Amino acid sequence: MPVNKKIRELQEKRKKILLGGGEQAIEKQKALGKRTARERIMALLDPNSFIEYDLFVEHDARDFDMDKKSLPSDGVIIGSGTIYGAPIAIFAQDFTVAGGSLGLMHSRKITKIMDHALKMMIPLIGINDSGGARIQEGVNSLAGYGEIFFRNTISSGIIPQISVILGPCAGGAVYSPALTDFVFVVDNISKMFITGPEVIKTVLGEEISMEDLGGARVHSEITGNAHFFAQSEEECFEQIKRLITFIPWNNTRKAKAFEPGEPKKTFDLEKIVPGDPTLPYDVKDVIRAIVDNSDFFEIMELYAKNMVIGFGRMGGKTTGFVANQPLEMAGVLDVDSADKAARFIRYCDSFNIPIITLVDIPGYLPGVDQEHAGVIRHGAKVLYAYSEATVPKLTVILRKAYGGGYIAMSSRHLRADFVFAWPTAEIAVMGPEGAANIIFRKEIMSSDDPESVRKQKVEEYKTKFANPYVAAARGYVDAVIEPKETRRFLLHAIEVSEHKAVKVLNKKHGLPPF
Amino acid sequence: MNETENLKVLNINSSLYKTRLSKKFTTRKPYTPADKKSIQSFIPGTVLDILVKVGQEVRVGDDLMILDAMKMQNRLKSKSKGIIKTILVKKGNKVSKGTLLLKLK
Numbered sequence: 001m002p003v004n005k006k007i008r009e010l011q012e013k014r015k016k017i018l019l020g021g022g023e024q025a026i027e028k029q030k031a032l033g034k035r036t037a038r039e040r041i042m043a044l045l046d047p048n049s050f051i052e053y054d055l056f057v058e059h060d061a062r063d064f065d066m067d068k069k070s071l072p073s074d075g076v077i078i079g080s081g082t083i084y085g086a087p088i089a090i091f092a093q094d095f096t097v098a099g100g101s102l103g104l105m106h107s108r109k110i111t112k113i114m115d116h117a118l119k120m121m122i123p124l125i126g127i128n129d130s131g132g133a134r135i136q137e138g139v140n141s142l143a144g145y146g147e148i149f150f151r152n153t154i155s156s157g158i159i160p161q162i163s164v165i166l167g168p169c170a171g172g173a174v175y176s177p178a179l180t181d182f183v184f185v186v187d188n189i190s191k192m193f194i195t196g197p198e199v200i201k202t203v204l205g206e207e208i209s210m211e212d213l214g215g216a217r218v219h220s221e222i223t224g225n226a227h228f229f230a231q232s233e234e235e236c237f238e239q240i241k242r243l244i245t246f247i248p249w250n251n252t253r254k255a256k257a258f259e260p261g262e263p264k265k266t267f268d269l270e271k272i273v274p275g276d277p278t279l280p281y282d283v284k285d286v287i288r289a290i291v292d293n294s295d296f297f298e299i300m301e302l303y304a305k306n307m308v309i310g311f312g313r314m315g316g317k318t319t320g321f322v323a324n325q326p327l328e329m330a331g332v333l334d335v336d337s338a339d340k341a342a343r344f345i346r347y348c349d350s351f352n353i354p355i356i357t358l359v360d361i362p363g364y365l366p367g368v369d370q371e372h373a374g375v376i377r378h379g380a381k382v383l384y385a386y387s388e389a390t391v392p393k394l395t396v397i398l399r400k401a402y403g404g405g406y407i408a409m410s411s412r413h414l415r416a417d418f419v420f421a422w423p424t425a426e427i428a429v430m431g432p433e434g435a436a437n438i439i440f441r442k443e444i445m446s447s448d449d450p451e452s453v454r455k456q457k458v459e460e461y462k463t464k465f466a467n468p469y470v471a472a473a474r475g476y477v478d479a480v481i482e483p484k485e486t487r488r489f490l491l492h493a494i495e496v497s498e499h500k501a502v503k504v505l506n507k508k509h510g511l512p513p514f
Numbered sequence: 515m516n517e518t519e520n521l522k523v524l525n526i527n528s529s530l531y532k533t534r535l536s537k538k539f540t541t542r543k544p545y546t547p548a549d550k551k552s553i554q555s556f557i558p559g560t561v562l563d564i565l566v567k568v569g570q571e572v573r574v575g576d577d578l579m580i581l582d583a584m585k586m587q588n589r590l591k592s593k594s595k596g597i598i599k600t601i602l603v604k605k606g607n608k609v610s611k612g613t614l615l616l617k618l619k
Binding site: 221222280281282306372430 | 521536
């Protein structure tokens with residue numbers, strides 16, 4: 001056969017496979033507002049950067065007439081490309097081919113690209129759109145999932161792993177995303193659950209729609225399983241690309257540095273934060289007043305809003321921000337916010353990203369539900385995560401830093417490298433009202449006018465202890481600074497800690513209070 | 515932040531903070547102490563068999579019902595001693611977790 005004929009043969013073969021599940025199935029996919037797997041890869045990666053592997057892979061299942069079925073590429077596309085020049089390994093399940101169901105060869109393609117990503121030390125992005133296990137392939141399908149979960153786990157903390165849920169992702173399949181660093185969901189398209197509405201209805205008689213059970217909003221607002229919420233696939237891809245600019249390729253590198261830029265003048269730190277510690281404000285405005293170009297990329301925006309986490313740049317370098325949000329639930333620590341902060345701190349530590357913590361915390365949320373939900377164990381995650389982290393840890397106490405909240409929020413005692421406090425800071429064992437009520441109980445109770453004595457004692461306590469100077473006198477605070485000096489001090493601290501080295505005692509691994 | 519917003523007050527250690535409250539917080543179920551005389555389903559499932567009758571005396575640990583759930587026949591045991599006052603379900607009923615099944619007196 002002449003060479004050109006052989007080339008044409010290849011072209012024909014490719015053309016056939018590239019059509020995936022065929023025109024009808026593609027139409028169906030589009031009717032749901034979804035793109036095809038290949039379109040998604042092309043939309044996400046830099047133009048012309050994608051190289052596909054294993055186009056010709058096919059299943060060899062025999063039972064249930066599977067030997068008569070051809071499934072192009074076995075329902076998943078794998079390969080590599082770039083995002084803003086950064087190398088990326090990627091897989092995308094193709095719902096048009098047997099509902100993106102996972103059989104043995106389908107899973108082998110996924111594990112191949114996972115192995116590749118880990119070997120090359122580059123980020124892995126997985127686009128999930130699958131009906132679940134390919135039942136006809138029986139235990140081989142389960143084996144496939146297990147092999148994926150194992151690789152997710154051993155790659156964790158070495159290469160960034162990003163999961164994008166662009167369709168159903170049910171049953172065991174949801175555990176791969178849950179093991180990865182960041183989960184992206186799109187309204188009306190993403191569905192994640194362990195047992196679906198049908199099963200719940202049969203077993204329990206409870207009726208619930210797929211959207212209300214495990215839609216994008218549910219996982220972004222209630223469960224905390226998703227980190228980024230978008231209205232469309234397009235918006236979702238923009239979010240992923242943006243995230244990629246903030247993170248390094250792997251845990252031996254630092255994120256790419258950008259040209260530094262000053263924050264916008266519209267954010268005036270002296271005006272954002274009210275002097276009265278019981279009045280709220282938006283702590284994101286404080287971050288925007290500090291960070292390069294006032295550009296803050298928030299993570300888990302809709303979940304546990306009383307804790308704000310996300311990335312920004314300081315002097316061009318990626319920095320993680322953790323901040324109490326007085327605007328929501330007074331900025332308390334509770335089960336969900338502790339979980340949210342702890343995991344992010346560990347992410348930053350894994351990938352060499354310095355952490356800036358902005359503190360304005362009244363304490364823990366009281367309540368039976370909190371105690372019974374295990375706030376002790378969950379709250380302890382924050383202590384563990386900060387103590388364990390060896391990346392530069394910079395703390396700014398804006399206002400309240402009371403009690404356990406003070407210790408937990410990257411205090412000196414958990415080895416913060418720099419602790420700065422504003423003159424408005426109140427670093428104390430508890431708020432003046434609570435403290436005065438306990439310490440001066442007898443005097444207040446035995447007085448003829450308890451209310452005025454109480455007020456007087458609260459004032460006394462405020463003057464004496466509700467300030468940054470008691471802590472500064474012990475060196476727990478390195479410097480009391482004016483709000484407008486914050487950026488300058490932080491930039492300096494980041495500079496100084498660029499080559500921070502900490503010796504960690506050898507251990508197999510610790511036991512964080514999961 | 516919206517200055518005109520109607521914020522709520524949250525009491526943390528005697529200090530009153532002006533803030534937004536989360537949906538999870540405002541819709542949380544207030545705690546009620548467990549009533550040992552009211553037997554509830556501890557697992558969602560189907561009532562396979564009822565082993566007691568109204569008026570019957572039971573002791574702590576006695577089997578009251580068998581619940582078919584999660585591919586298992588689960589025995590529901592009495593948490594206190596007493597006399598069966600009412601039985602609120604029938605054989606074959608599907609029950610969700612927390613459904614009141616019977617009452618003791």
